[in-house]
Amino acid sequence: MCKLTIRVARERLVAKSPDVLTPPLGSLAYLNNATALSPIRTAAMTTKDESRLPHEKGFHISWDQIHRDSRALAWRLDGKGPDNGGWKAIVAITRGGMAPAMIVARELDIRTVDTISVISYYSGGGAADKRREAKVLKSPDAAMMGDGTGILVIDDLVDSGKTLELVRAQYPNAHFATVYAKPEGEPQVDTFITGVSQDTWIFFPWDMALQYVEPYRGKD
Numbered sequence: 001m002c003k004l005t006i007r008v009a010r011e012r013l014v015a016k017s018p019d020v021l022t023p024p025l026g027s028l029a030y031l032n033n034a035t036a037l038s039p040i041r042t043a044a045m046t047t048k049d050e051s052r053l054p055h056e057k058g059f060h061i062s063w064d065q066i067h068r069d070s071r072a073l074a075w076r077l078d079g080k081g082p083d084n085g086g087w088k089a090i091v092a093i094t095r096g097g098m099a100p101a102m103i104v105a106r107e108l109d110i111r112t113v114d115t116i117s118v119i120s121y122y123s124g125g126g127a128a129d130k131r132r133e134a135k136v137l138k139s140p141d142a143a144m145m146g147d148g149t150g151i152l153v154i155d156d157l158v159d160s161g162k163t164l165e166l167v168r169a170q171y172p173n174a175h176f177a178t179v180y181a182k183p184e185g186e187p188q189v190d191t192f193i194t195g196v197s198q199d200t201w202i203f204f205p206w207d208m209a210l211q212y213v214e215p216y217r218g219k220d
């Protein structure tokens with residue numbers, strides 16, 4: 001009875017929106033499905049989108065988890081600012097830093113929140129030669145920022161450290177905080193909550209969607 005209900009519901013879904021259950025090859029939904037089936041990535045998976053996610057493992061973060069980890073970050077930063085423990089403002093590194101920054105701002109009752117938009121890309125020649133580069137597309141208010149004193153710069157994660165390196169060069173006295181940190185980028189971050197190995201790709205809830213998966217023992 002239960003199985004029948006699930007099957008009917010799924011068929012309706014397919015009929016209405018085929019792309020929900022069969023995402024294009026290489027999309028994150030597809031890759032997420034593959035990692036959900038096997039925590040160690042399969043050969044088939046790496047050949048499907050090697051350029052984008054050459055990582056061994058996937059670490060899937062739910063909305064609930066990022067909320068709890070961002071709150072933990074806020075509590076760790078509480079009372080650590082230079083103005084009697086207080087912080088002047090928060091600057092979120094868009095786009096991934098916006099959700100954690102909002103949660104930290106709420107926890108610490110910081111009302112001034114600005115953004116810095118950083119875009120990162122790969123440059124260089126062949127695969128072995130490629131370097132991650134970052135560029136600022138939009139800066140926060142210059143008068144407020146000064147050299148960064150009292151400013152809490154927040155991002156979701158640090159990986160290679162290129163993004164934070166660029167922002168730190170502009171605001172050397174700011175405090176840099178991320179929710180997650182990989183070892184290569186750790187020297188760039190002042191405060192973080194969870195360390196993640198370099199060969200792990202972190203999947204954030206805003207990049208994901210729930211989708212149906214076949215039972216392990218098949219459909220019937």
Ligand SMILES: O=P(O)(O)OC[C@H]1O[C@H](OP(=O)(O)OP(=O)(O)O)[C@H](O)[C@@H]1O
Nearest residue numbers: 094095096120157158159160161162163
């Ligand atoms: O330490 P790095 O190697 O520089 O990588 C970390 C950055 O990469 C991701 O952002 P991305 O540039 O993908 O953009 P987004 O936040 O707009 O998704 C992430 O949100 C960090 O900002």
Ligand code: HPA
Nearest residue numbers: 157159200201202203204
């Ligand atoms: O592990 C990651 N997950 C999501 N975005 C990222 N940008 C750099 N590294 C990562």
Ligand SMILES: [Mg+2]
Nearest residue numbers: 094095096097
């Ligand atoms: Mg980002």
